[in-house]
Amino acid sequence: MLRFSAVGDVVLTSPAIDALRAAWPEARIVYAIKERLAHLVQHNPHVDTVVGLRAGEGPLSYAKRLRAIKPDVVLDLHGKIRSKILRALMPGVPKVVWHKRDFRDTLPVKLALRPYHSSMLFADRYHAAVEELVGRSVPRGRLQYFLGPDDLLEADRVMRASGLDPSRPLLGLSPGANWETKRWPAERFAGLARRALLRGMQVAVQGNASEAHLGQAIASAAPGAVDLCGKLDLRGLGGFISRCTAFVANDSGPMHMARALGVPTLAFFGSTDPTMFAFDGHRVLFAAVPCAPCSFFGRRRCPRGHFRCMLDLDEERAWAALSPLFSAGRLPLLSA
Template sequence: MTYRNILIVKLSAIGDVIHALPVASALKKCFSQARITWIVEPPAYDLLTNNPYIDEIIVFEKAKFKSLSGFYQYAPAFIKTLRAKQFDLALDLQGLFKSAAISLLSGAPRRFVYCNAREGSDKVGKRICGPNSQGHVVERYFDVVRELGCNITNPEFVINITDEEAAVAAAIAKQAGLTLESPYIVLMPGTNWPNKCWPADKFAQLADQLFASNLIPVLVGGNAEKNVISEIAAQTAILPIDISGRTTLKQLAHIIKNARAVVAGDTGPMHLAAALGTPVIALFGPTDPNRNGPYGLGHHVVTIQRDCQGCWQRQCPEGKDCLSDIDVKIVYEALKTVIVRRETS
């Protein structure tokens, strides 16, 4: 069976959208005449722009639909826009009530949802549980595409950084005191769960050790990470480069792409680094690296040595600082290993 108009519903978060990126290229290669439309929320929109495998991006502004009055005001035009596309297939890679509603309202006669569907989304689309249903989320998404009869080999993460975005990123870095030709390591101290964060004092110790090894530590993050970045900087002997809150996702991608390596917890920009092929030292505690770890080769995962590792709890019920047991020396040695491996490969 062939398809002409395919809708991908993957709204958020940044890491999840990155994991789903290979689906677009796989679909386009399988159904070369198909028009691929992706619906996404504003925070992850930047990741999809200038992608040769995505013909149209529809932005879903969830905030407009939260109230009853907002729903009545904005839903009719939104539904009309979806129906006008005449989708013949919708892939719900979010697997939640809101994504299922969008999939249904699209009017697509065939609707698939990936294996981990929740909130009744499997009542709207056919749940696809393939051979990788317990594996990495990238492969779980690919199982949905394989169900369509597509022969998939290697996932392709397309993040198209324009010359203008690269130039602005280089200018932002230079203003902060960094040239992208310098040997630098990107440090990402923030995550969306408090217990996925490595302690600030550990990042500070690592930053000092990097400087001592002629590697420049570069702190990145959004405005939400400003406090922890200030806390890290206050504990260092030499101030790291700080470009937090200054870049778009694509500009940040260019800075990450030119780094020797990245140190991060389980966060969206960490997955961005993995997608770009930059070696990642990923620090994992409450989440499962087998499902959510950095995808691909050349990365190194460091986990806590506790029976409760991978508990999937947003807050520790015992009040423990989840990642505090990860020693700076272990992270530093892992960094040296991935850098040498990359330089000699």
């Protein structure tokens, strides 16, 4: 099974892994992924072996290592140039490739006829590839993230070092995203933080090192909120999200991890399409302005200049969606 990145896309393969295991209980499932992300699938009990693509490793070397495993079939859930090259370097092995988007969905967008709208859940496309591989219909799997044995310990260590008590109610905020038009404004995250602090909750901001400015801005605008940006590795990230009473995020990898952990999640969607994912029990806010969603992945800036897809989602509306999640408890796992 090939899926090299990114965090959310890898997390979203878990129902497909489930389905594949149910279809072929005796199969040895080998997962090919960037080494720095291997932890995301390392503890999935249905994955037998993880082969990490090392930083700087070329396709010839990596293909040689994959060929040494002697795969009977390859399921390509990546479907980009990197996996295409690898497939070419594994001649004679049957392959099934997933298709992220249906051209009937994307063509009207490319022709600027209408905003993008997915006709199928993202995870359903992975599932369809599994069914194509096994040649029959199989039950859908669940979106589930498997923590490693030290993940909670690592998260607790980082949290305690920053003055947080892992046993107390905690709101996790994840204000980052790879693209600017996927980000709800940091000052509004700070507004949610202030309200949660007033309710007696702990609040922590999560993000990578390049998102440190967001964590700092929120922590300074909401005194008492703790900035953990740059402090959590992948182990700690899963552990931290798992400790949260509720989680607030943009369309990003941590948002998918939170859903896969059953942590009640409020998600903001602006320039991207929320109908690609299931949110039963969680909450998703999407302003549905006429121009949205305007992109498949997100953009550096709003092409229309007004950024209404995010700015129309005000703090009051977000708090009304978020506060019921504090008493929701762990949610049943989804299938997408």
